Amino acid sequence: MAADGGDGMTADVAVLGVGMHPWGKWGRSFVEYGTAAARAALADAGLDWPDVDSVVGADTVRGGYPGYVAGATFAKALGWQGARVASVYAACASGAQAIATARAQILAGLADVVLVVGADAAPKGFFRPAGGDRPDDPDWLRFRLLGATNPTYFGLYARRRIAVHGDTPEDFALVKVKNAALGALNPYARYRKRVTAEEVAASAVVADPLRLLDICATSDGGAALLLCSLDFARRHGAARPVRIRAVSTVTPRFPNTVLDLPDIATDSAVAVPAPDETFRASIARTAYEEAGIGPEDLSLAEVYDLSTALELQWYEDLGLCGEGEGAKLLREGATAPGGRIPVNTSGGLASFGEAVPAQAIAQVCEVTWQLREVAGDRQVAGARVGITANQGLFGHGSSVVAVR
Amino acid sequence: MTRTRTPAVSDWFTGEGDGFRLLGTRCTSCASVFFPREDSHCRNPHCAGGALEEVPLSRTGRIWSYTDSRYRPPSPYVSNPELPWEPYALIAVELQSERIVVLGQTVPGVTVADLTVGMEVEVVPGVLDEDAETTWTTWQWRPTGVTA
Numbered sequence: 001m002a003a004d005g006g007d008g009m010t011a012d013v014a015v016l017g018v019g020m021h022p023w024g025k026w027g028r029s030f031v032e033y034g035t036a037a038a039r040a041a042l043a044d045a046g047l048d049w050p051d052v053d054s055v056v057g058a059d060t061v062r063g064g065y066p067g068y069v070a071g072a073t074f075a076k077a078l079g080w081q082g083a084r085v086a087s088v089y090a091a092c093a094s095g096a097q098a099i100a101t102a103r104a105q106i107l108a109g110l111a112d113v114v115l116v117v118g119a120d121a122a123p124k125g126f127f128r129p130a131g132g133d134r135p136d137d138p139d140w141l142r143f144r145l146l147g148a149t150n151p152t153y154f155g156l157y158a159r160r161r162i163a164v165h166g167d168t169p170e171d172f173a174l175v176k177v178k179n180a181a182l183g184a185l186n187p188y189a190r191y192r193k194r195v196t197a198e199e200v201a202a203s204a205v206v207a208d209p210l211r212l213l214d215i216c217a218t219s220d221g222g223a224a225l226l227l228c229s230l231d232f233a234r235r236h237g238a239a240r241p242v243r244i245r246a247v248s249t250v251t252p253r254f255p256n257t258v259l260d261l262p263d264i265a266t267d268s269a270v271a272v273p274a275p276d277e278t279f280r281a282s283i284a285r286t287a288y289e290e291a292g293i294g295p296e297d298l299s300l301a302e303v304y305d306l307s308t309a310l311e312l313q314w315y316e317d318l319g320l321c322g323e324g325e326g327a328k329l330l331r332e333g334a335t336a337p338g339g340r341i342p343v344n345t346s347g348g349l350a351s352f353g354e355a356v357p358a359q360a361i362a363q364v365c366e367v368t369w370q371l372r373e374v375a376g377d378r379q380v381a382g383a384r385v386g387i388t389a390n391q392g393l394f395g396h397g398s399s400v401v402a403v404r
Numbered sequence: 405m406t407r408t409r410t411p412a413v414s415d416w417f418t419g420e421g422d423g424f425r426l427l428g429t430r431c432t433s434c435a436s437v438f439f440p441r442e443d444s445h446c447r448n449p450h451c452a453g454g455a456l457e458e459v460p461l462s463r464t465g466r467i468w469s470y471t472d473s474r475y476r477p478p479s480p481y482v483s484n485p486e487l488p489w490e491p492y493a494l495i496a497v498e499l500q501s502e503r504i505v506v507l508g509q510t511v512p513g514v515t516v517a518d519l520t521v522g523m524e525v526e527v528v529p530g531v532l533d534e535d536a537e538t539t540w541t542t543w544q545w546r547p548t549g550v551t552a
């Protein structure tokens with residue numbers, strides 16, 4: 001195992017600071033959200049911007065050219081100070097790739113202190129592909145040929161769970177009820193109102209069997225982390241910082257037999273048998289192996305609930321329960337506050353709405369607050385190990401394990 | 405004026421009526437099948453890569469899952485904003501002999517209420533949209549129990 005590295009500690013980096021700009025629809029530039037989050041992370045770490053050796057930006061494709069070079073955009077807005085810069089894009093997994101880049105620089109000794117920032121200003125309504133006629137782009141083709149929006153893929157996955165595992169729309173609604181109750185306690189969440197199962201059931205169907213309140217919205221928001229070497233953390237007086245122990249950024253293995261956004265078809269398994277585990281399960285397994293832990297060691301998990309049904313899928317992919325047992329785990333209360341393994345204590349995407357390049361970073365912010373035991377009314381008692389999980393369009397795994 | 409019938413995407417399907425088929429490609433070295441068609445190189449990581457030949461896909465398959473689109477999708481999907489939005493169903497279909505799942509719209513008139521996972525469907529030619537000169541054609545899935 002690479003992460004063991006002989007003494008078992010060499011692969012850790014410290015989370016010295018975290019910061020967020022509240023999620024919402026603020027109508028301003030992503031640059032403003034990102035720099036606000038960065039300044040909050042710097043203040044949280046007790047560092048000044050000129051102390052930062054390197055800045056890694058998670059790109060947005062919705063902010064014009066500055067969005068494609070987010071690292072430099074944030075560095076300029078904070079004031080050029082000569083730091084090394086990188087900008088990464090991996091759809092919903094962009095934040096994890098930014099964290100992975102920062103971590104690699106720190107572990108390689110190229111930088112002591114790295115600022116990771118992601119921010120987005122979301123459009124109204126459905127995400128849509130970039131403009132122009134591009135018949136060789138699967139993302140353009142799925143809209144042109146099928147009108148297959150993101151929610152229709154979530155609908156397909158949800159219907160499949162109903163057919164194969166016996167999940168019900170009521171199970172899905174309970175995910176929303178749980179996450180909305182947690183989001184109501186989170187000052188950074190966009191939706192801060194509790195929701196009842198009746199309200200979910202009364203909301204309009206968007207993509208059968210999913211209703212409006214089963215599906216996450218798109219939001220403005222920004223999140224940032226200040227990562228550093230353990231040596232730097234010690235010198236800086238952080239005796240027991242939260243540590244990132246694993247970052248999984250794996251791709252699928254051929255043949256990928258689960259229909260994946262934005263694809264129109266799966267790979268064929270006619271010549272090569274399908275792998276033993278799905279892509280999503282491999283994302284979590286890789287993170288567990290790198291961290292040298294298993295699902296039984298977790299205190300909490302932040303998962304990408306693009307839809308309520310997808311949260312149940314993550315329970316299984318993370319190994320919190322067996323295949324098909326996600327709804328049972330939810331109904332038992334295991335994933336609620338006070339349960340065996342609380343999931344989405346932040347309120348999840350259900351309460352935030354997705355701000356693509358910021359979201360995977362925001363997941364790590366929540367895990368950090370939980371591990372520091374400063375999460376207030378959302379606090380998981382005695383939290384020691386947290387995992388985040390997410391999957392970016394076009395085959396991007398994303399999972400971070402943090403410990404304290 | 406007569407519109408020209410033109411595929412909305414080139415070389416993904418061929419034929420009329422019962423002869424209508426989706427077109428994929430197959431690696432002559434490892435026999436992996438690709439849809440949408442892969443014409444440059446086999447994507448099996450363990451295959452050195454053989455020539456890719458065009459193959460028609462199975463005409464029938466079974467529903468892996470289904471959903472619908474209750475709201476008007478954004479461009480480049482084409483719909484008439486003057487008319488009320490009519491939801492249509494989308495089906496992901498598992499083709500047995502190719503071991504592949506292919507997404508498509510259902511034929512008009514079939515709704516999610518008519519569908520179940522595992523139901524047999526067949527691929528048929530359909531119309532995606534029309535403009536002044538062109539009828540843009542596509543593939544659609546139709547339950548085999550339905551004739552229309």
Ligand SMILES: [Zn+2]
Nearest residue numbers: 431434446451
């Ligand atoms: Zn091959």
